[in-house]
Amino acid sequence: MKTRFGRTISMVVFLSIAWGSSAFGEPDGARLYAINCAACHGDRGDGGIGVPLSLPDFLSSVTDEYLFLTIRHGRPGRIMPSFQHLSDQQTRAIVRHIRNWAAGEPKLAAKGTPGDPRRGRDIFARHCARCHGPLGKGGTGTGVNFTRLHDQPVVAPGLNNAGFLAAASDRIIRTTLLKGRRGTPMQPAAKMGLSIQDVDDVGSYIRSFEKGLENGGGNSGAAAEPALITTSPLPFAETVERIKQAISARHQRIIREHPLDDGLSTGRAGGRKHLVIYFGNIRHINTLLTIDPRMGLFLPNRVTIMEQNDGKVVVSAVNPLRFRNLFNNANLEHTSREMHELYSAILGEVSE
Numbered sequence: 440m441k442t443r444f445g446r447t448i449s450m451v452v453f454l455s456i457a458w459g460s461s462a463f464g465e466p467d468g469a470r471l472y473a474i475n476c477a478a479c480h481g482d483r484g485d486g487g488i489g490v491p492l493s494l495p496d497f498l499s500s501v502t503d504e505y506l507f508l509t510i511r512h513g514r515p516g517r518i519m520p521s522f523q524h525l526s527d528q529q530t531r532a533i534v535r536h537i538r539n540w541a542a543g544e545p546k547l548a549a550k551g552t553p554g555d556p557r558r559g560r561d562i563f564a565r566h567c568a569r570c571h572g573p574l575g576k577g578g579t580g581t582g583v584n585f586t587r588l589h590d591q592p593v594v595a596p597g598l599n600n601a602g603f604l605a606a607a608s609d610r611i612i613r614t615t616l617l618k619g620r621r622g623t624p625m626q627p628a629a630k631m632g633l634s635i636q637d638v639d640d641v642g643s644y645i646r647s648f649e650k651g652l653e654n655g656g657g658n659s660g661a662a663a664e665p666a667l668i669t670t671s672p673l674p675f676a677e678t679v680e681r682i683k684q685a686i687s688a689r690h691q692r693i694i695r696e697h698p699l700d701d702g703l704s705t706g707r708a709g710g711r712k713h714l715v716i717y718f719g720n721i722r723h724i725n726t727l728l729t730i731d732p733r734m735g736l737f738l739p740n741r742v743t744i745m746e747q748n749d750g751k752v753v754v755s756a757v758n759p760l761r762f763r764n765l766f767n768n769a770n771l772e773h774t775s776r777e778m779h780e781l782y783s784a785i786l787g788e789v790s791e
């Protein structure tokens with residue numbers, strides 16, 4: 440893996456890229472939300488596989504920066520993907536769209552006093568672990584296959600999680616605890632019988648998870664690299680041809696080709712060359728959807744070919760080895776290995 444595709448470049452293509460731009464080139468937040476988020480969080484943010492995003496208690500407890508960083512980082516090892524391929528502009532457009540669901544500015548609680556994380560650990564074990572997991576890694580199940588606890592309409596998020604900890608400030612955590620989130624099982628601290636001191640203690644315990652993250656703490660799902668990436672020795676057009684041949688040679692049908700502009704030049708073709716090729720075979724797609732309907736996000740199969748500013752042609756695909764952890768579904772083990780072999784073979788045709 441490392442030698443062949445391990446080339447780290449700053450762009451990580453995670454989900455295939457779908458731009459939403461209005462006629463003026465300003466990214467269209469509603470459209471970007473519909474394409475990238477609605478399948479999990481609901482058309483109007485009322486929740487589904489993902490937690491609700493339109494609840495007043497949620498929107499008044501988090502900042503735009505929190506929303507921005509959550510979209511950027513996702514929640515590694517949880518279902519929430521990272522959207523590294525969206526530009527800052529596009530990400531901000533989605534944030535604005537989410538903001539439209541509730542009036543007014545967020546009102547964060549004041550900063551607390553530094554708490555005692557060891558006391559916080561006991562409080563966590565007594566009051567929080569039954570939902571957020573003993574180590575704070577989050578509740579299990581998704582609701583898709585009704586695998587979550589039946590008395591829980593919303594799966595408790597992972598708190599011992601690099602994505603959450605990077606996005607949430609101390610004040611956001613404190614506000615969430617003090618306020619709770621009406622409409623979800625997350626109650627205000629007072630209702631859980633906690634004092635202000637307890638809140639600060641458990642808050643500093645949650646912060647202390649950060650220390651464990653370097654050695655793999657809450658981050659198990661990130662083990663496989665998110666994307667398979669290779670640099671082609673050929674120019675753009677020839678790379679496209681070679682990739683198409685490689686796809687057909689493996690008995691896959693090319694379903695469609697989707698050229699993208701880079702979202703910066705307004706619809707004119709002057710920008711970089713960028714193409715997504717969708718392919719697959721129907722039987723295989725149906726099998727995967729039966730195993731886990733969320734695989735629909737990554738189907739049909741797709742490979743992205745892009746000419747970078749420096750003229751290099753880069754070919755990339757999502758790394759199927761991530762699916763098993765991403766969706767917490769061991770049944771995806773076998774098929775994701777098969778898909779990994781297929782993608783590797785196709786990219787291998789244009790590896791230097």
Ligand code: HEC
Pocket residue numbers: 490491497562563566567568569570571593594595596597598603612615616620623624625626631641
């Ligand atoms: C009955 C289950 C339950 C209990 C008990 C519970 N939580 Fe939660 N918690 C949830 C759910 C569900 C959410 C997601 C709410 C939403 O959709 O906005 C949540 C959200 C949170 C969040 C925000 C996380 C995020 O990603 O936005 C924090 C922080 C949190 N809980 C901390 C705690 C702490 C600390 C305790 C113990 C004092 C606790 N929770 C007890 C179910 C619970």
Ligand code: HEC
Pocket residue numbers: 472475476477478479480488489490492497506509510514517518519520522533577594595596597598733736
């Ligand atoms: C494949 C399903 C999926 C997709 C697609 C998805 N999310 Fe999520 N999202 C989740 C889940 C599940 C969580 C809860 C994380 C956990 O369980 O630890 C979450 C959590 C979040 C949170 C934190 C909520 C909180 O209570 O603090 C935000 C914000 C969020 N998602 C926004 C988005 C946005 C915006 C998009 C589109 C750009 C998106 N998500 C796409 C599944 C998804």
